[in-house]
Amino acid sequence: MPETTDSQSSATAVADAPAVAAAAPGLRKEGEKARSLRSDAWHDLSRKPMFYISGLLILFLIVISIWPGLIASGNPLSCDLAKSQMGPTSGHPFGFDTQGCDVYTRTVYGARASVSVGIFSTLGVAVLGSLLGGLAGFFGGWWDAVLSRISDIFFGIPILLGGVVFLSVVKGGTVTTVSVFMVLLGWPQIARIARGAVITAKQQDYVQAARALGASNTRMLLRHIAPNALAPIIVVATIALGTYISLEATLSFLGVGLKPPAVSWGIDISQASSQIRNAPHMLLWPAGALSLTVLAFIMLGDAVRDALDPKLR
Amino acid sequence: MGRYVIRRLLQMIPVFIGSTFLIFFMVYALGDPVAALFGEKAPDPATAAQIRHDLYLDHSLGAQYLHYMKNIFVGDFGTAFNGEPVLTLMGDAFPITIRLTIVAIIFEIIIGILLGVITGMRRGKPVDTGVLLLTLVVISVPTFVTGYVLQYVFGVELKWTSPSVSPSAPFNELILPGLVLALVSLAYVTRLTRTSIAENTRADYVRTAVAKGLPRHRVIIRHLLRNSLIPVVTFIGTDIGALMGGAIVTERIFNIHGVGYQLYQGILRNNAPTVVGFVTILVLVFLLANLLVDLLYAVLDPRIRYA
Numbered sequence: 001m002p003e004t005t006d007s008q009s010s011a012t013a014v015a016d017a018p019a020v021a022a023a024a025p026g027l028r029k030e031g032e033k034a035r036s037l038r039s040d041a042w043h044d045l046s047r048k049p050m051f052y053i054s055g056l057l058i059l060f061l062i063v064i065s066i067w068p069g070l071i072a073s074g075n076p077l078s079c080d081l082a083k084s085q086m087g088p089t090s091g092h093p094f095g096f097d098t099q100g101c102d103v104y105t106r107t108v109y110g111a112r113a114s115v116s117v118g119i120f121s122t123l124g125v126a127v128l129g130s131l132l133g134g135l136a137g138f139f140g141g142w143w144d145a146v147l148s149r150i151s152d153i154f155f156g157i158p159i160l161l162g163g164v165v166f167l168s169v170v171k172g173g174t175v176t177t178v179s180v181f182m183v184l185l186g187w188p189q190i191a192r193i194a195r196g197a198v199i200t201a202k203q204q205d206y207v208q209a210a211r212a213l214g215a216s217n218t219r220m221l222l223r224h225i226a227p228n229a230l231a232p233i234i235v236v237a238t239i240a241l242g243t244y245i246s247l248e249a250t251l252s253f254l255g256v257g258l259k260p261p262a263v264s265w266g267i268d269i270s271q272a273s274s275q276i277r278n279a280p281h282m283l284l285w286p287a288g289a290l291s292l293t294v295l296a297f298i299m300l301g302d303a304v305r306d307a308l309d310p311k312l313r
Numbered sequence: 314m315g316r317y318v319i320r321r322l323l324q325m326i327p328v329f330i331g332s333t334f335l336i337f338f339m340v341y342a343l344g345d346p347v348a349a350l351f352g353e354k355a356p357d358p359a360t361a362a363q364i365r366h367d368l369y370l371d372h373s374l375g376a377q378y379l380h381y382m383k384n385i386f387v388g389d390f391g392t393a394f395n396g397e398p399v400l401t402l403m404g405d406a407f408p409i410t411i412r413l414t415i416v417a418i419i420f421e422i423i424i425g426i427l428l429g430v431i432t433g434m435r436r437g438k439p440v441d442t443g444v445l446l447l448t449l450v451v452i453s454v455p456t457f458v459t460g461y462v463l464q465y466v467f468g469v470e471l472k473w474t475s476p477s478v479s480p481s482a483p484f485n486e487l488i489l490p491g492l493v494l495a496l497v498s499l500a501y502v503t504r505l506t507r508t509s510i511a512e513n514t515r516a517d518y519v520r521t522a523v524a525k526g527l528p529r530h531r532v533i534i535r536h537l538l539r540n541s542l543i544p545v546v547t548f549i550g551t552d553i554g555a556l557m558g559g560a561i562v563t564e565r566i567f568n569i570h571g572v573g574y575q576l577y578q579g580i581l582r583n584n585a586p587t588v589v590g591f592v593t594i595l596v597l598v599f600l601l602a603n604l605l606v607d608l609l610y611a612v613l614d615p616r617i618r619y620a
Contacts, residue, residue, distance in 0.1 A: 149327060149328070149331070150331070152328045152331075153327075153328050153331030153332050153335065154332075154335075156328050156329070156331070156332035156596050156599060156600060157332050157335065157336065157592075157596060158554045158555050158557070158558030158559070158595065158599065159555075159558075160555070160558050160559055160561060160562075161558035161561070161576070161592060161595065162336075164561060164576070164577070164580055165336060165339050165340065165580060165588060165592065166339050166343075168344070168580045168581070168583075169339055169340060169343040169344030169583075170343060242452075242453070246453075246455045249455055249457075250455055250456070250457060250562060253455075253457050253562070254561065254562070254565070254577070255581075256580070269457065269458065270457075273457070273461050273566075276461055276465050277465070277469060280465070283458075283461065287454070287455075287458040287462075290455060290458070291450075291453045291454040291455070291458065292453070294452075294453040294454075294455070295449060295450065295452075295453035298449060298452055298453055299449060302449070
């Protein structure tokens with residue numbers, strides 16, 4: 001069935017890696033020289049400049065989203081209409097927006113919304129998706145059939161469309177509502193991958209051996225299957241993080257995501273977009289910050305995928 | 314083949330029902346279409362009840378959904394709250410968005426696959442690294458930013474094209490919006506083709522084709538490309554739904570009165586019949602596109618047979 005090719009190909013990538021077996025903690029003794037996937041991946045990552053660049057950028061973003069005051073002393077909500085759309089002046093390097101707010105301060109404070117939506121949604125999607133998909137793959141049967149059909153249904157709705165409809169009727173406009181929506185519509189993506197990875201791992205000899213030795217389901221899942229099915233989930237989740245940030249900004253831009261007085265790059269870009277002819281600086285700074293953030297997460301995801309997916313080496 | 318298509322069509326039915334019910338639930342159960350008619354003011358209870366009765370909203374959600382679906386199958390998508398039948402709105406909007414999507418997909422196919430082949434054949438060379446970095450940048454910049462920037466540069470500063478599209482939206486005015494809509498997917502197509510080509514260049518059949526003395530373009534087009542296209546076709550097929558949904562952003566920037574525009578207006582004004590009707594059609598398009606992709610596999614790879 002062509003439908004399953006996707007999960008199969010990512011699953012075979014795991015099966016192809018003999019080192020994966022050794023990644024399970026406590027199982028490492030069998031081959032002294034064979035490095036585990038984890039140390040192999042780390043070795044690969046530590047030689048990549050892209051990993052360091054994106055890692056540093058992300059670290060910086062996380063720090064300023066927790067303590068924005070570190071690099072911006074002003075208040076993003078204190079604005080002076082007299083300075084509306086003014087260009088850069090000393091102390092205000094990015095100029096002012098239509099309301100006379102300092103663009104630099106708002107750009108710095110905007111990081112918090114984007115980064116938290118990205119991280120919360122990804123965590124939620126990864127936990128829910130791998131739990132549901134993994135259990136479906138492990139137990140099979142009617143639960144698997146039902147879950148596959150449910151994820152088909154969620155796949156039938158393009159995510160941006162679903163987001164605009166859902167968020168316009170829920171009317172929350174906070175980081176929580178936006179993240180909850182992303183988890184609601186995003187989990188089937190991870191669930192499919194987790195299901196495929198678990199099914200492949202389930203058929204491996206060492207799992208059969210554990211079963212023959214009388215290991216309980218819990219033990220097999222936690223000790224043997226989970227560590228080996230984790231790699232493809234991590235890869236997809238890291239790349240998805242960047243997409244969620246971009247999606248949050250798009251939803252805020254359309255007026256259904258975060259709402260003022262929340263400070264978000266999407267809102268600022270939306271408000272600046274009608275003034276692009278008069279004051280392009282209002283658009284370019286938040287847009288640049290947003291793009292750089294998404295770029296950092298996608299670059300990290302790329303580097304992690306290259307390291308974890310042995311098929312691509 | 315025929316039996317496979319029928320089986321797939323049957324499998325689509327529960328998914329179609331599930332997806333449309335989900336949208337129906339969001340619009341009619343989570344939102345309140347009647348309250349939306351009255352704006353900020355609280356509606357007169359008797360009037361609201363009468364409207365609810367007229368719109369079949371005084372029944373249970375399941376009954377409302379069945380009533381709605383029954384009407385759809387005789388071509389009645391209901392009436393938008395401004396009195397226009399939703400079907401008329403669709404007749405105006407869909408041709409425009411379909412044209413926009415076609416332009417976007419042509420960009421994806423021509424530029425995306427071409428760049429993918431070039432970079433895949435020259436893996437690790439400067440061209441490859443350059444294009445790869447470019448695709449990363451393109452993926453990272455959200456559509457609404459590229460949209461405004463390209464509109465400003467090509468429409469306002471250089472005046473190569475008009476910054477907004479006329480109501481009839483002919484193909485030549487849709488080139489820039491189509492490119493904007495396609496950009497992110499185009500970068501994905503490039504990357505997918507590149508990986509796929511790079512994997513297959515080492516395949517035995519490529520070596521055989523070269524050893525037979527076939528000219529290079531024939532090896533690339535007939536042997537290498539055809540075998541490398543399967544993941545790309547999958548992506549483009551599933552992308553059709555995303556493109557038509559993503560047109561919300563592009564159509565807003567370039568003021569195109571297509572599906573995205575109507576949907577956006579419908580959502581802003583809580584115009585329930587418009588929203589549910591348009592989304593239902595989009596879900597159907599998405600499902601059919603996926604079926605088409607699976608059938609295309611058999612064309613690309615003769616080893617795949619559907620019994």
